[in-house]
Amino acid sequence: MKLTTKLLAATAIVGAGAAHAxxxxxxxxxxxxxxxxxxxxxxxxxxxxxxxxxxxxxxxxxxxxxxxxxxxxxxxxxxxxxxxxxxxxxxxxxxxxxxxxxxxxxxxxxxxxxxxxxxxxxxxxxxxxxxxxxxxxxSWQWMWLSDAAYAKAGVPVPTNWEEFAATAPALQAAGITPLAMGGQSWQQNGAFGVMALALAGQDAWLKVNKDKDATVVMGPEYTKVFEAFGAAREFSAGLNVQDWNQATAAVIDGTAGAQIMGDWAQGEFAMAGKVAGTDYECLPGLGDAAILDTxxxxxxxxxxxxxxxxxxxxxxxxxxxxxxxxxxxxxxxxxxxxxxxxxxxxxxxxxxxxxxxxxxGKVVPAGTELLSPDTVTQLNDLMTEFWSTPTMTPAEVQKQYADIIASAT
Amino acid sequence: MTIAEQGRPAQGRSAASSGKRPSRLFRNPMSKIASIPMIFTAVVIFLGGTVWTVIYSFTSSGLLPRLNWVGLAQYDRLWTSRKWIVSIENLGIYGICSLIGTLLIAFTLAALLDRKIRGEDTFRTIFLYPFALSFIVTGLVWQWILNPELGLQHIVRGLGWTTFNFDPLNNPSIVMYGLLIAGLWQGTGLIMCIMLAGLRGIDEDIWKAARVDGIGTVKTYIRIIIPMMRPVFVTSLVLIGAGIVKLYDLVVAQTSGGPGISSEVPAKYVMTAMFGGQNLGQGFAASTMMLVTVVIILIPWAYLEFGGKKRG
Missing domain, CATH: 3.40.190.10 (Periplasmic binding protein-like II)
Known part of the structure; x- marks a missing residue:
C-alpha cells in the first residue's frame, strides 16, 4: 500500500515535470x-x-x-x-x-x-x-525585377507584363536572360497560375480553379494566357537552373531580368542585402491585376x-x-x-x-485550397513538359489543360 | 541454380537404393525449420504485399488506402498519361543500352584483367570502387561532371575547343544517355568481378588445348570461354535486370525527371503518384504494370531455362 502510494506520487512528479518542459x-x-x-x-x-x-x-x-x-x-x-x-x-x-x-x-x-x-x-x-x-x-502573384539588369540593357524597368514582353528583346541583346525560371515543375505551373490570374482576370481564374469549368480553359481569356506562357518559355531560354532560389540569385546578381515567384523570394533579396525600390522592384499580379492568392x-x-x-x-x-x-x-x-x-x-x-x-480584400483562395494534390501533380507534369519541349504548341497544352480540369474533383 | 542441378541426380540415386521414397517434406528437418522465417517473409511480405497492391490498384485510394472500387479506371488513366508512356520508353532505352553496355564493358575489362597483367588488384579495386557508392552520390557526382558551367564542357572549352558542346542533362533528347553514363560507371565494376571469377573458374587445360589446336585468343574467348560461362552470364543478367527495373534514385539525384518529363522512369512515376499526388490507387496501378512487365519477360525465360531441363 505504502509502496503504491510512493510510486503514484513519483509518477505524478514526473508527469508534472514533463508538462513544464x-x-x-x-x-x-x-x-x-x-x-x-x-x-x-x-x-x-x-x-x-x-x-x-x-x-x-x-x-x-x-x-x-x-x-x-x-x-x-x-x-x-x-x-x-x-x-x-x-x-x-x-x-x-x-x-x-x-x-x-x-x-x-x-x-x-x-x-x-x-x-x-x-x-x-x-x-x-x-x-x-x-x-x-x-x-x-x-502569395504567388509577384514578379521580381532586377534594376541592374534593366540599367545594363538601357531600358526602363517594366511596370506590367506587356512592357516586360516588349523590353525582353533588349535584354536578350545585352546578354541577359529576361526571365529566370527554375527547372522544377511546381515553379513552371505556379508561374502559369500567376499569369492566368493576372492576364485572364479573377472571374475566369475562379471559374477554372474553383468550379473546374473546362470550357473557360478553351475560351479567349485563357488562350491569351497560354500564348503569353509560350512567349515566357522563349524569354527563359539560356539559363539552366533547378531550384527557385538559384533563379532568384540570377535576378539578384543581374544575369536575369525578372522572375515570377511567390513572396518567399523576398527573403533571398533581404539575405543578399538588397533594398526594394533601388536594387529590385516588385510587381504584384504582374502589374496587370493586383490580386493576391492567400x-x-x-x-x-x-x-x-x-x-x-x-x-x-x-x-x-x-x-x-x-x-x-x-x-x-x-x-x-x-x-x-x-x-x-x-x-x-x-x-x-x-x-x-x-x-x-x-x-x-483583393484576395483569392490559393490554388492548393481549390485543387487536390492529385490535380496539381497532373498540371505540374503538363506544364513542365510544355516548358522543356519547344515543339509543343500553346494550343496543344491548352487542350490537355482543359482535359485535366474537366476530370478534376 | 547450379547447386540444384547437381543435387537432383544424387537424390534420384539415394531414393532408388533405399527402395521406398521418403517424404521430401521431412528430409533435413533442421534446415526446414531454419528457413521458416525466410519462407514467412517471402509469403507474407513479398507475396502478401504484392496481392494487396494489386487489389488496391482497383480502388480510388488517395492518401490512405480505402476500398472504393473503381474498376479499371486507374489503369485507363495510367495508359492515357503522357508521363507514363515517356517513362516506359525511357526505361526501354536505358534497359537495352545498360544491358548491352554493362555486359560488353564488364566482360572486356574482366578479360583484360584475366591476362595476368601487372597491378591487377589495383585495377580491380578501382573498377569496383564506384559500386561502393550509393546511387544518390553517383547521381550527384555525375550531375556536377555533366554540368555545362563547371564540368566536362567547361574544362574542354577552357583547353581551347570553345565550340565543344556536351550538355546531356539539359537536352531532353539525350538526357537518358547522361543517366546511362552514370549507371554504367556505377554498375560495371560488380559485373566485372563476377565475370573475372567466372574466367578464373575455367580450367587451365582448356586454354592449353585451344593453344595446341592453334586457336587465337579472341576466338577462344568468343567460341569456347563465353559458352562455358553461361551460369555466370545468367547471374549477371539477373543482377543487371533488377538494377534496371528499380532505376529511381539515380534519376532523382541527377535530373529529378527533367528537363520537363524527359527522364521520368516508372518507379519515379509510382513515387510521385503515391506521395506527391496523394493518389495511392494510381501508384499501385503503375507498380502493378511494372510487375506484369517483369513477369511477361521472366516466364518465357524461366520456362526455357528450367522447363526444358526437366523434360530432358
Missing amino acids: TDLEVMHWWTSGGEANAVSKLAEAWDATGNKWIDGAIAGGGDTARPIMVSRIIGGDPPAAFQFNHGRQAEELIQAGLLMDLTDVAEANHWKDIVNPPSLLDACTVDGKVYCAPINIH GGDAFYFPVNSDPAITAAQKELAALLLSPAVQVSFNSAKGSLPIRGDVDLTTVNECTQKGLDLLAA
Whole structure:
C-alpha cells in the first residue's frame, strides 16, 4: 500500500515535470537561408517558454518533405507538429482521425475574430472543427525585377507584363536572360497560375480553379494566357537552373531580368542585402491585376496519446498565432501575418504593397485550397513538359489543360 | 541454380537404393525449420504485399488506402498519361543500352584483367570502387561532371575547343544517355568481378588445348570461354535486370525527371503518384504494370531455362 502510494506520487512528479518542459519535434521544409532564419525565430519563442524545439527540417521542398511526414504519421511515429500548405493536402489525414482537433484552442484565443482573411481559418476547418494553426500568408502573384539588369540593357524597368514582353528583346541583346525560371515543375505551373490570374482576370481564374469549368480553359481569356506562357518559355531560354532560389540569385546578381515567384523570394533579396525600390522592384499580379492568392503555411498536430505532449502541442498552437511570434517570424520570412491587428515593424515597400492589398480584400483562395494534390501533380507534369519541349504548341497544352480540369474533383 | 542441378541426380540415386521414397517434406528437418522465417517473409511480405497492391490498384485510394472500387479506371488513366508512356520508353532505352553496355564493358575489362597483367588488384579495386557508392552520390557526382558551367564542357572549352558542346542533362533528347553514363560507371565494376571469377573458374587445360589446336585468343574467348560461362552470364543478367527495373534514385539525384518529363522512369512515376499526388490507387496501378512487365519477360525465360531441363 505504502509502496503504491510512493510510486503514484513519483509518477505524478514526473508527469508534472514533463508538462513544464516538453520536447516537441517540429517538421518543416524551410531550409533556404531566409527560411531557416525565420524558423529560428519560432524556435527561440518556443524555447523561451521553457520547452524545447526539436528541429526536423527536411531539405528539398514540400514535394520531398510531405511524403516523409505522411509516412511517419501513418507509420505511428508522428512528429509533434508539422508544416503543410493551407488547403487540401491534409484532407485525408483529418478524415482518418490522425490529426488533433484544435477547436478549444481556437475558441480560447478567438481565432475566428483575428485571422484575416477568414478563408485561411475555413481552410483549416472540417465539419466545424479546427485542425490547423495558420502561421503565414504567402502569395504567388509577384514578379521580381532586377534594376541592374534593366540599367545594363538601357531600358526602363517594366511596370506590367506587356512592357516586360516588349523590353525582353533588349535584354536578350545585352546578354541577359529576361526571365529566370527554375527547372522544377511546381515553379513552371505556379508561374502559369500567376499569369492566368493576372492576364485572364479573377472571374475566369475562379471559374477554372474553383468550379473546374473546362470550357473557360478553351475560351479567349485563357488562350491569351497560354500564348503569353509560350512567349515566357522563349524569354527563359539560356539559363539552366533547378531550384527557385538559384533563379532568384540570377535576378539578384543581374544575369536575369525578372522572375515570377511567390513572396518567399523576398527573403533571398533581404539575405543578399538588397533594398526594394533601388536594387529590385516588385510587381504584384504582374502589374496587370493586383490580386493576391492567400496560400501559405499552417501547422498541424498529430494525435498523441501522451497528455503532456498534447498539452504542449496546444500551447505551441496558441503561441504560433500570438502577435509577437507573428511579427518576428513573418518579418524574417518575407510573408504576411495571418492577423490584421499586428504591425510589422520593418516593412519594406513590397511587403507594404502586399499588406495594402490584403487590407483592401483583393484576395483569392490559393490554388492548393481549390485543387487536390492529385490535380496539381497532373498540371505540374503538363506544364513542365510544355516548358522543356519547344515543339509543343500553346494550343496543344491548352487542350490537355482543359482535359485535366474537366476530370478534376 | 547450379547447386540444384547437381543435387537432383544424387537424390534420384539415394531414393532408388533405399527402395521406398521418403517424404521430401521431412528430409533435413533442421534446415526446414531454419528457413521458416525466410519462407514467412517471402509469403507474407513479398507475396502478401504484392496481392494487396494489386487489389488496391482497383480502388480510388488517395492518401490512405480505402476500398472504393473503381474498376479499371486507374489503369485507363495510367495508359492515357503522357508521363507514363515517356517513362516506359525511357526505361526501354536505358534497359537495352545498360544491358548491352554493362555486359560488353564488364566482360572486356574482366578479360583484360584475366591476362595476368601487372597491378591487377589495383585495377580491380578501382573498377569496383564506384559500386561502393550509393546511387544518390553517383547521381550527384555525375550531375556536377555533366554540368555545362563547371564540368566536362567547361574544362574542354577552357583547353581551347570553345565550340565543344556536351550538355546531356539539359537536352531532353539525350538526357537518358547522361543517366546511362552514370549507371554504367556505377554498375560495371560488380559485373566485372563476377565475370573475372567466372574466367578464373575455367580450367587451365582448356586454354592449353585451344593453344595446341592453334586457336587465337579472341576466338577462344568468343567460341569456347563465353559458352562455358553461361551460369555466370545468367547471374549477371539477373543482377543487371533488377538494377534496371528499380532505376529511381539515380534519376532523382541527377535530373529529378527533367528537363520537363524527359527522364521520368516508372518507379519515379509510382513515387510521385503515391506521395506527391496523394493518389495511392494510381501508384499501385503503375507498380502493378511494372510487375506484369517483369513477369511477361521472366516466364518465357524461366520456362526455357528450367522447363526444358526437366523434360530432358
